[in-house]
Amino acid sequence: MSKSDISRRGVLRTGAAVGAGLATPTIFTSQVWGGGHTGFTNAPQGDTVTLGFNVPQSGAYADEGADELRAYELAVEHLNGGGDGGMLNTFSSKTIDGTGILGKKVEYVTGDTQTKSDAARASARSMIEKDGAIMITGGSSSGVAVAVQALCQEAGVIFMAGLTHSNDTTGKDKKANGFRHFFNSYMSGAALAPVLAKAYGTDRKAYHLTADYNWGYTTQEAVQTSTEALGWETVNNVLTPLTQTDFSSYIAPVLQSGADVLVLNHYGGNMVNSLTNAVQFGLRDKMVNDKNFEIIVPLYSRLMAKGAGANVKGIFGSTNWHWSLAQGFTTPDGTEVAPDAGSAAFVKSFGEKYGFPPSQAAHTCYCQTLLYADAVNRAGSFNPCAVGEALKDFEFDGLGNGPTLYRGDDHQCFKDVLVVRGKENPTSEFDLLEVVEVTPVSQVTYDASIFGGDLGTCNPGA
Amino acid sequence: MGILEVKGVGKNFGGLKALSDVNLSVQENTVHAIIGPNGAGKSTLLNCLVGKLIPDTGSVMFDGQSVLGRKPHEINQMGISRVFQTPEIFGDLTVMENVLIPCFAKRDGAFELNAISAVSGQNDMKEKAEGILRDVNMLDKRNMHAAAMSRGDKRRLEMAMCLVQEPRMLLLDEPTAGMARADTNNTIDLLKEIKEQRDITIAIIEHDMHVVFSLADRITVLAQGTPLVEDLPENIKGHPKVREAYLGEAH
Amino acid sequence: MDAILLQILNGLDKGSAYALIALGLTLIFGTLGVVNFAHGALFMLGAFCAVTLNRILTLSHEVVDETRTDFLGNPLKVDVPYVYDILGEAAGNAVIDWSVPLAILFSIPIMIGVGYAMERGLIKHFYKRPHADQILVTFGLAIVLQEIIKYFFGANPIPTPAPAAFAGSFDFGAMLGFDPNTIIYPYWRLVYFAFAMIIIAAVFAFLQFTTFGMVVRAGMADRETVGLLGIDIDKRFTVMFAIAAVVAGLAGVMYGPINAPNYHMGMDFLVLSFVVVVVGGMGSLPGAVLAGFLLGILESFASMAGVLEVLPGINQIIIYLVAITILLTRPRGLMGRKGVMED
């Protein structure tokens, strides 16, 4: 964002405030969260619209939150016609023209979720109640996503989920006002299993270590079901406390169990520590059942993988998106993957602005912002119900994941899933993962009813 | 039959015999002093009387009821009040509050969830507390922080806190220890006054013979955890056994 | 049988970290009577000494590699550490590889400085203040320290690997006649255990066999008396604070390879270390060490799959259950003294 721009905006805002202060004191009352005349919460007044970016700025996921915020700032810049336009150039829908959303200039407020559902809701509520945000987006855990999504449903604004991987977000806790671009545990399992079977054979004994909370449960279940379907056996599943930092006592007995694969259903700091510990134990140098012992991390985050350093080398996992899609590559089995135009545009615009490639969290947040803006434009209204209708069963392309469907039944995006592996010879600190296979969307699609839950009806606010 | 009957009390700490076969009978409305050299077991005995320690053997009866196994607050509710060697008061509270607390304890018992009525509205309690403060000449200090007072005043406050409960028996643990002569004399006068004006039994543990002989009606000499002699003060003064016990210990 | 052996081994190793942190905490509490909530932050600072040294050793200049491209398609800029230029690539690599053990030397003066500054600048003024004030001010300090670290190093964990020589694990099973691979344990963790034992022994020897130590022990037992003897105990207590800081710092330095350091690792250990200290008995050094190992072993047992099947979730609460049980049966912890911290 160029500085003169900010300054000008500062002048305008002050000017507006003075003007408002001088105006004849008119007293009127109105029911909030309704906005009376407009029929929905926080209907944008004047020539600007405010979005709420609710990301972890303190706590263990602060770096991930910072990357999400960068992506949001970039998206706002592009929506307002700044920069090189990024993925606007490749997005299949062409309603965004650089004049903001529906001709209103996009402004934003930020808040700190602290990766706690209470704090996240407090922050989201302040954006809705104080700053007049019309849409809330962000977050980097499912607990937060589910909590904020429920809040947005109640308040009558749209929630565009950030990084949340649990099935629950668009499963048993789905809400009509909430939408998720990111993939989920089920898709990770479905995408990973065939690749694992191909790489490690169908006669494997898996030992699961699972983070003892909802996301862990759904991920473990997804991986177990999909690998067992291909012939694997699950030897054991041990639940580990969220607050655990040293996993040695969980990893030490793995070899004794006769397992030859260890699945670490952990995310974030848990993943870094459990993987580091597992590699420390030399598990990957061992031969069990005449097979090389292997480790799997179902959900990879490049930012977090960095914390595990060299320990990720050769370890399989899945990811929603990876910047190497921008350049194209050859998978180990010889498939040529051509450079993806959308990814290339995004990586270029993000990389040139910030000096490093975007993470998957940044990507999903950027996409969500664009998707929201486009939906408003197509609906011709900021009314959440109209926006929801526009997003429902919306098919698009050019946002880095190939053709994608926003399924209307559960507000979940369906797109290809990347199976990745820790790179043996990274060229830089960002070059940690290589894409092994792009699992086609058909392979990870499931029936919307299998996770229960009820979307309810959209709520535009009282 | 005395109001306090101690029979065959023994107490061991590890291998150490602190008390053995202590018998003691304190008559109602008398001042009974327990003296003895350091380490004779005076404090241990006192702690057995007030419920802080439970003796290994023997019995302690107060007015026909056993005090053994009862907690300090229960023993207090039976009518025994204790004055400590160094005054134990509520330092952060005002003098008035210090006296009000025992008033409430006397009226409401060991526990009463009296959380709604204001202290300031309890006029009967206030009058009672003011009365005792007047008796000990401290009414002018009623709003002072207790911790800010002189040691002599603290001692008087502690006495007032005990007396306001109208106990049947007052246990004093070296009440003049570490006091200047003038303060000691004041304390003696105060105790004499108490003795004369109230129906009260006093048991006093004391080092200072001046105090003992000014007050006591009867004296028990304790040595090495067991009573040596029990007699009237005038008989104790020249008693050879007592002299032996004290000289043996003394330098 | 082998499973139990393995968990005992594991518990000893876990316990050695607990014991080291609790030891430092107890030193400060026992000598200065200060409840130091910033002790976990000292542990974290130690770990970041290792990170910093690694950063210093890998200070690099960029060399453009025309044959490869970076994420934007531009020629790749490869970082070449200055150490390579000075020592050559092989020796340079070796130095970087050994940065964690080297950080022991690097961290000692830093931790002494931090400890000294903390005691003289802040803690000293809180000797006479209520414990609640001490807790609050040191808690505030802990937040400040970790936020400063976060500002410079980010929130994500930073990998600080052990020297390659310590990679992999040692097969105890084979040595003891069990099947191979049943009882294996990483070399670095064994190093950590040995290191912890040396530090603990050194602290005890220092307190036991030097006059300085004797005075400090006397001060721990009865501060007033020692003061009456005309010994300037305060100066010695400053030294003890610095020593405690060094113990915490060294525990942190060596912990880096076990769990990649992040800015909140101190807070993660804070509650646990207080539980350890209290279970051991406030102010008792042997108690702290004993409780550290005890809790380490029990935690390891509680994480066994067989145990979890019978008692799901026991691994979540075992530490606290033990703390409650011990405090109810042994009012002052395993080896605590009467009257310490009871008001």
Add this chain to the structure above:
Amino acid sequence: MFGLDAKDTRLVLIVAVLTMLAPFILNPFPEGSELAQFNAGYPDLMQRFVIFGIFAIGFNILFGLTGYLSFGHAAFLGVGSYAAIWMMKLLTMNVVPAIFMAIVIAGIFSLFVGWISLRRTGIYFSILTLAFAQMSFALAYSVLTPLTGGETGLQPKMADPRILDGSLAEGTTPRANLFGLQMSSSYELSVGGWLFTFNAGYYLAAVVMLIAFYISIRIFRSPFGMMLRAIKCNQQRLNYTGLNSKPYTLAAFVISGMYAGLAGGLMVAMDTQVGPERMFWTASGEVVLMTILGGAGTLIGPVLGAGMIKYMENIISKINSTILHEWFYWMPDGLEDFVVAMIYPFIGKGWHLTLGIMFMLVVIFLPGGLVEGGQRIARLFGKGKKAETDEGGTKPSSTPAE
């Protein structure tokens, strides 16, 4: 009045006026102005001020009076919240049974925890309470997921039974209400550039807080409160005065646990969601910090401390670098960047740093908390007048709380 002496009555009235006028007081800056960033007069934050005020008032009854430092009070808040949300799911979205049940269940749980923990004193007591709270958190997060919803917590669902409520109209979501008055409903008053929001939930919470505050004053001034202060001062003397300190401390513990439960229930009433982080030890630490920051053992201190911390958490954390640049746009470019760079570490995502520094400064220079600070200021300005030394007698100065 109300069975209070003149000074306490004045304090209650001041607090009552401040809470009732909070929507005005907390929104001093006109909408759209640069300083509007500092406005705190929106429902969520106002609700949090009073709810955490209740939590801290209750905590103060235990810690401020008896000196027992509980490090596990967040557990009672959490348990109260879970009780409340279950009442909403099972019975009715009316907040009355939810709040009532929150108090009852938190009371029962604190009776259990207190009965065990109060066997010990000092730091041993603190660790026992901490242990219970951490166990509650860990279990709620994991094995008790069927009961607590685990990580994602609990919210009212369309499919909940709500046996007392009629079925919901199509397209509506279950909303917390007080006999039909929705907690989320607000009236906005726009005067010139100013916008004031009057929220039903806030006023319910504020009235409850006033009652809670009033009860706490009564407790402070009662014989019971005097006994509690005596316990803090000299437990031995109390026992030898014929009083059993155990039931007194236990009663104080349970009362403060019920306050915490009340706060937890109100949180659910205002925002129908519960997550286990509410019980994490840092949440217990937060109420300790609030109480000490404001002034432990004083009447109004805990409320001030709660307001201060919640203000920092919600207002300071939302200032980002763009906003800073807007504020200082009038400076020369180089200077502007410099000033922003100097301030930036302390605001927005750096708000924890500011909080830490503030704790240290307050503890070092104002051991009596903000109340002591207020007294010092009052003394500075009121030298001629009679010196008010009584705790709680000081009026909250410029702190943005009630």
